[in-house]
Amino acid sequence: MREELRALKSLAGPFPSFEADLTPGEPRDLFSVWLRDAIEAGIKEPHAMVLSTIDENGVPDARVLILKNLDRRGWHFATTGGGPKGRQIAANPSVALTFYWPQLGRQVRLRGMALQAEAHERYADFRERAPAARAVALTGRQSEVLGSPQDLEDALALQNRRLREEPDLVAADWALFIVMPHEVEFWQGDSERRHHRLRYRRERAGWLKERLWPWWPGLAGGKGCTGAGAGLVAPVDHKRPIVPATVQWPMATSRLRATFVRVRWQDTCELASMVHCWMADFRKSVAREGGACSIGCHPRLRKARKWSTVSRLDKLSCNYNSL
Numbered sequence: 001m002r003e004e005l006r007a008l009k010s011l012a013g014p015f016p017s018f019e020a021d022l023t024p025g026e027p028r029d030l031f032s033v034w035l036r037d038a039i040e041a042g043i044k045e046p047h048a049m050v051l052s053t054i055d056e057n058g059v060p061d062a063r064v065l066i067l068k069n070l071d072r073r074g075w076h077f078a079t080t081g082g083g084p085k086g087r088q089i090a091a092n093p094s095v096a097l098t099f100y101w102p103q104l105g106r107q108v109r110l111r112g113m114a115l116q117a118e119a120h121e122r123y124a125d126f127r128e129r130a131p132a133a134r135a136v137a138l139t140g141r142q143s144e145v146l147g148s149p150q151d152l153e154d155a156l157a158l159q160n161r162r163l164r165e166e167p168d169l170v171a172a173d174w175a176l177f178i179v180m181p182h183e184v185e186f187w188q189g190d191s192e193r194r195h196h197r198l199r200y201r202r203e204r205a206g207w208l209k210e211r212l213w214p215w216w217p218g219l220a221g222g223k224g225c226t227g228a229g230a231g232l233v234a235p236v237d238h239k240r241p242i243v244p245a246t247v248q249w250p251m252a253t254s255r256l257r258a259t260f261v262r263v264r265w266q267d268t269c270e271l272a273s274m275v276h277c278w279m280a281d282f283r284k285s286v287a288r289e290g291g292a293c294s295i296g297c298h299p300r301l302r303k304a305r306k307w308s309t310v311s312r313l314d315k316l317s318c319n320y321n322s323l
Contacts (some may be wrong), residue, residue: 011189015105018188018196020211027184027200027207028070031108034186035070038101051077052096053088061088067099068125074180075110076117078125081173083142089114089177097179105189112181122176127168135159137171185212 016037023030038046047067055061061084069076075097079085089095097110116122126134138159139152146152163169181202188196197212 013191020198043101050098054092055088074178076178078176080142081175086175107187109185110181111183112179114177114179117176122174123170125176126170126174
């Protein structure tokens with residue numbers, strides 16, 4: 001698949017211009033403009049979005065849903081409260097939403113809390129659904145193992161009969177969630193990868209707007225991540241233990257040591273991406289020197305497995321030591 005994927009074009013453009021200085025003070029207002037632009041551009045299902053949650057084991061989960069509404073409270077979506085989405089949100093209401101409109105080269109990322117809407121809103125949302133969709137929701141068995149197609153047909157026939165008898169029937173566990181974001185990022189793609197990124201962060205006084213670098217800030221040196229000047233900027237949390245790690249090449253001048261901090265999962269993923277870039281840049285020169293690339297973690301990492309990032313770092317160590 002590698003050659004087939006490499007042959008596919010991405011971010012070919014042309015794309016709309018983006019002036020961060022002219023954006024409104026509220027992310028909701030800018031999102032409304034971008035969504036209407038996607039509708040006018042004829043993008044199919046422009047209201048489709050990826051909802052990301054965390055399950056009971058701390059593992060990310062994601063699926064595509066439809067945005068049901070947008071108001072001053074936040075972004076709305078609906079689901080069954082007894083399904084995986086509903087159970088995961090009940091245990092951990094922190095969620096992320098992602099919108100992508102490829103023809104415009106735009107995406108929007110939100111992170112925040114998903115809270116239940118009022119009962120009358122949930123009931124109204126359910127009754128507005130198509131009869132077939134209501135029948136499916138009334139079966140109440142989302143994501144359970146299906147024994148046979150006939151089991152589904154029988155269950156739907158029963159619920160359709162109930163709906164004919166009780167047109168206002170609402171599924172008992174129907175849930176309408178409102179995502180109240182604390183962070184919203186708008187991403188306008190660029191054919192030369194000079195992407196425009198604008199992040200809104202909620203503070204007590206309101207929303208703070210920040211421009212972001214096209215690449216992760218820890219990767220210096222322009223295009224890609226080449227050059228000995230590539231560094232790391234990690235968010236420091238003094239309440240979390242410091243985790244030292246070493247990236248080493250056999251050449252005497254190519255030994256880099258950095259101190260990493262126990263941070264969020266996405267920061268650990270960025271660490272993995274950064275190391276991959278470093279190794280890709282130096283792999284050929286290392287091979288010419290007859291050496292090998294490796295990344296090692298401090299021994300105490302392997303003992304303290306209660307840390308959320310430990311297993312990921314250990315896997316990173318194993319993966320790169322095997323190169």
